[in-house]
């Protein structure tokens with residue numbers, strides 16, 4: 001091994017690299033075209049939506065002049081304001097509770113001795129991602145109707161509970177990924193230095209897990225903010241979230257005002273993802 | 286057999302035992318895939334001792350440390366710390382600290398916070414912690430790094446932080462799992478000296494793991510040589526080197542010639558053995574269980590080339606002459622086909638060192654030892 005001439009070693013490395021490059025997906029004919037087509041299909045509608053939110057005209061197909069009037073109109077529209085506030089409230093509550101539950105689930109599935117049915121536990125936690133949302137929506141509705149009938153309790157709590165439930169798997173994924181990346185040695189070092197299990201969690205596990213928890217929380221927040229189907233089924237009167245409001249407004253015809261609100265929604269999502277990237281980049285260092 | 290040979294030699298010390306393990310066994314897994322990492326280990330490690338666990342990869346060194354630290358529970362057996370049974374105690378109540386092989390520094394804390402962590406968890410006052418951290422920083426010569434993040438340190442500096450962090454709470458026992466393995470040779474030599482003097486300064490019992498026999502010989506008060514989850518011999522570096530009781534120990538530590546032999550009889554504390562080529566010789570008995578078949582161990586420095594007038598104990602054909610700087614190593618092929626390496630320190634004048642020459646060899650008194 002040691003007496004391999006450096007020249008030969010270099011040559012092998014190079015030829016390996018060349019072989020790898022030729023197998024690279026990017027080298028396949030039509031790869032670029034297909035890539036751009038996908039990007040256009042994904043983002044062109046969004047671009048149109050954003051552009052026409054700044055149109056001075058009522059029309060969403062004919063451009064006249066730049067203006068912020070639809071944003072003003074949206075801000076002044078009480079229906080939109082209430083819906084936005086409802087969305088944020090529900091999303092915040094759902095984020096907090098689903099992230100806590102997901103963190104506990106992730107700890108239980110990675111930081112305990114292997115137990116029988118561990119694979120099953122993973123499956124059960126992630127299964128909601130696989131079940132069609134409409135089925136979840138209908139089953140949640142039936143359950144809540146039953147509970148309402150039995151207890152007589154009503155209110156926005158049902159909507160929050162539903163959102164919390166479907167946000168859990170989304171929050172769980174990044175948290176578990178982070179935990180699996182973290183070696184147990186640091187936690188053992190904590191215990192070795194007289195930290196009780198709780199102190200080890202508080203001073204070692206939790207701070208190191210934070211990027212994962214933040215990622216999970218933001219994912220949960222965005223997913224809750226965007227939800228339509230389950231909210232449509234579960235929301236009671238007066239519990240209109242922003243997506244539901246937009247859906248209702250659309251029935252009366254598409255207006256630039258809706259474009260404006262949608263643009264804000266997109267902006268918030270993009271901002272959250274951006275913040276997430278920044279925070280994670282910093283924590284990884 | 287090993288239980289006989291594993292007994293600590295009587296050297297008159299009355300220092301009390303800090304760690305005692307009795308019939309310690311650890312098995313991982315169950316059924317057919319079970320691995321016995323530690324097999325019925327008995328060991329006594331004394332107060333204020335630099336004790337080394339030495340053995341090849343997979344022999345159970347780390348497992349023994351992890352049992353002492355409390356990261357694993359034994360399958361059976363008992364561990365005592367300073368007379369108290371700690372077998373079932375969780376790690377955070379054992380007054381034992383570990384220097385991990387990959388250091389395991391907390392990446393989200395500064396150097397000072399890392400070093401003070403143990404004291405903080407013990408509920409010491411912040412003033413006391415600060416003073417102790419300062420003392421530790423100067424002990425490992427890292428005063429200038431107090432507020433650095435640990436990933437801004439070199440490997441050697443991280444190593445010292447890990448050491449300071451483990452020493453800060455003044456544990457009764459410090460466990461070091463191959464702490465020098467990741468360092469380059471020069472740094473390694475420096476750290477060996479630093480570690481040794483740190484042990485002497487603090488008076489804390491060090492249990493040091495390595496698979497580097499030279500490191501073990503230079504640093505330790507006593508060494509336990511392990512193989513396959515068992516302790517083969519415990520003794521001072523000199524005892525282990527000069528008086529190995531087990532063929533594996535002899536072979537593992539330093540250069541040695543091992544020749545197959547038959548026991549012929551006992552003469553005082555010597556055993557008469559017959560080598561495979563028919564020559565007989567006297568060799569020191571070691572208490573090893575030698576029934577009929579045995580091995581004779583000869584260190585290269587306890588045999589020399591026969592001069593005119595000597596009666597050679599062994600004769601072999603010169604196959605190779607290796608220049609070692611201060612000496613020559615002569616590789617001889619004996620009549621039995623076995624190889625014998627002789628170290629020849631003086632001048633080679635007057636010796637026929639042509640390939641194939643017949644060379645006689647004289648064994649120093651007590652230089653041959655009988656091993657199982």
Ligand SMILES: Nc1ncnc2c1ncn2[C@@H]1O[C@H](COP(=O)(O)OP(=O)(O)OP(=O)(O)O)[C@@H](O)[C@H]1O
Pocket residue numbers: 313314320321322340341342343344345346347348349496
């Ligand atoms: N958690 C575990 N599960 C299963 N087997 C294990 C486990 N830990 C150790 N072993 C096995 O126990 C034996 C002893 O391992 P140990 O880590 O103690 O060896 P070691 O002497 O420290 O070796 P090295 O010098 O390579 O670090 C090995 O065969 C190893 O495969």
Ligand SMILES: [Mg+2]
Pocket residue numbers: 346347348462
């Ligand atoms: Mg090991």
